[in-house]
Each structure stands twice: as C-alpha cells, then as structure tokens.
Amino acid sequence: MTDPFTVTAALRAMAFDIARYTTDRGDGLHDTAVPGLTYARQSAPHHAVGSIADPLLAIMVQGRKEIVLGEEVYAPAPGQHLVITVDLPVAAYLTHASPQAPYLGIKIALDRALLCDLLAVAPPREATASRGGSPLGIALSPADPRLLDAVHRLMRLHETPRDIPALAPLILREIHYRLLTGDQAAVLHQVAAGGSAVQRIAGVIRHLRADFIRPVDVRELAHAAHMSPSAFHQHFKSVTSLSPLQYVKQLRLVEARRLMLADGVRAERAAFAVGYESASQFSREYGRLFGAPPISDVGRLRRTGGVAVDAV
Numbered sequence: 001m002t003d004p005f006t007v008t009a010a011l012r013a014m015a016f017d018i019a020r021y022t023t024d025r026g027d028g029l030h031d032t033a034v035p036g037l038t039y040a041r042q043s044a045p046h047h048a049v050g051s052i053a054d055p056l057l058a059i060m061v062q063g064r065k066e067i068v069l070g071e072e073v074y075a076p077a078p079g080q081h082l083v084i085t086v087d088l089p090v091a092a093y094l095t096h097a098s099p100q101a102p103y104l105g106i107k108i109a110l111d112r113a114l115l116c117d118l119l120a121v122a123p124p125r126e127a128t129a130s131r132g133g134s135p136l137g138i139a140l141s142p143a144d145p146r147l148l149d150a151v152h153r154l155m156r157l158h159e160t161p162r163d164i165p166a167l168a169p170l171i172l173r174e175i176h177y178r179l180l181t182g183d184q185a186a187v188l189h190q191v192a193a194g195g196s197a198v199q200r201i202a203g204v205i206r207h208l209r210a211d212f213i214r215p216v217d218v219r220e221l222a223h224a225a226h227m228s229p230s231a232f233h234q235h236f237k238s239v240t241s242l243s244p245l246q247y248v249k250q251l252r253l254v255e256a257r258r259l260m261l262a263d264g265v266r267a268e269r270a271a272f273a274v275g276y277e278s279a280s281q282f283s284r285e286y287g288r289l290f291g292a293p294p295i296s297d298v299g300r301l302r303r304t305g306g307v308a309v310d311a312v
Helices: 005-022 112-118 145-159 161-180 185-191 199-209 216-223 227-238 245-264 267-272 279-290 292-304
Strands: 028-031 037-042 048-051 056-062 064-069 073-075 080-084 088-096 101-110 138-142
Touching: 005 037, 005 101, 037 064, 037 185, 048 138, 048 292, 056 279, 064 101, 073 138, 088 245, 112 161, 112 185, 145 161, 145 292, 161 185, 199 216, 199 227, 199 245, 216 227, 216 245, 227 245, 245 267, 245 279, 245 292, 267 279, 267 292
Parallel strands: none
Antiparallel strands: 028 037, 037 101, 048 088, 056 080, 056 101, 064 073, 064 088, 080 138
C-alpha cells in the first residue's frame, strides 16, 4: 500500500529541487546533465500543440494536466505516474498552473534494452487492464514511494556532478526494476519480452513513426508483425487506442500543426509536407481532430498561449 505521507514528503522535496533548477531557466522542458532526465515547468495554463511521445516515465509533481490520445483522456495528479511504452501521438491541456504554483513534472526516458535485461530478475505480473488481449501502451498509476525515492536520488545527482557517470546507471536500473515489478508491470513485461504481440506492434509503430509520409498498407504491416491483418488490427488498437490508419493520420496532423505554429509554415505547404495530396482533405481531417480548420486553430492557439512543446 502507498504511504500518503511518504509520497507527500517526496513530492515536496522533488518540487523544491525542480523549482530551484528551473527558476532561472524559465518555462519549458529542461534537459539535465543526468542522461534521460528532463524537467518540465509551466507558469500558466496552456494547450500543448502535441507531439509524438517516446517511451517514458512521467511523474506529476505539482499542478494538473490532461493528456489526450485519440478519444482517451488521462488526467494525472500529483503523486501519480504515467508510463508510455510505445511511440504515441498525444496532446495535453495544462489546467492548473500559476507563477506562484507552477506546473512541475519529471520525465525519464525508458530504456528497452534495460527492461529486457531485467526481465530475468523481475517476476512477471498478470495484466490489470487490457483490450483485445493486449495491455494499453499508456497507463496511469499511483506512484510507489520506493519509485519516488529512486527518482529523487537520481535528481539529487546534480549536487555532485562527478557522481553521475558512476551512479546514474545504477539508479536508472533501479527505476526500471521498480516499474517492472509495479502496477504497470504487465505492460512493460510484454513490451520487453522477445516475440510478444506488444513488442511486435511496438516495432511496427517505430517504423511508422520514421516514415509516416508513405501510404499505409495494413497487410504489409501485419506481415511485418507476423500477424494476420485482423489480429494485427486488434492488437494495434488495443495498444494505441487507434487503428493503424488513424494512428498514421494523427502522426501527420500533429506534425502539420507543429510546422504551422512553431515554424510558421502555411497550411497547404504543411499538408503536402506530411504526406497529404489534397489540401481540402487535409483541412477536413484536421478540423475533425482539432475542432477547427488549420488557420482558425493555429490563430486560436497563438491567441491563447498554445505552445509547441512535448505534451507529456
């Protein structure tokens, strides 16, 4: 059982350290000297334009946000952690943040090789949430005090930079072990286990992310995953909450939105850049996903402080 007092104390200590590290650096994402460790700070509510989330552990330390994947909404609160096990197109709404109490969060990149290496010593657990027989590629859980303790020790290596090369790998190994033996163990075991359905889907997803401009051939993808088309479709949707076609469409639209807002690219040019052959089709599908045509949506984001940052 999670000890609420231990979790509260850990969050306070983490918030203090993140605030101290980021105060002079301002809002945004801040990479650190510790490999794979990133801090997030925002001083006002905003809507993130969206991004493709890499496999990661995210811990909400202070503030609130909603993370959107397709029609699914996840609302992590302080004291909870989010694990993403495959590359997913997500957006986020930061709902609670102010200059006096900024949103503060931690991201740690998941290392698939390290997860695989730990399988032999991390006992497997049964899945607690699944669709079509496969666990979801994103899950939210209360944070175990032992996990928070390990993460905080990783953060505190900033105080002794010379210790980072020797101690960071050991603490990261402990963090991965805690995840493999925690509430989301079933998902992580299947991602790490050689030949599992989830691992095969993850491989296809990495391929799609690297080449999302190319037309989608579901039969070809199913063959690459060593599945029948129907089984591939079922497993893909259970992992991502999206069909393969919906997934690629969201990859394209998220990237087009980023190009327009961050780089000032015009809508028609952004459409062709992400693989659309028809600007009118792009505008229709963009409006369905984001609730407004490209020009209106980008204008609204600029007026209301939408930012092109990582959404998790």
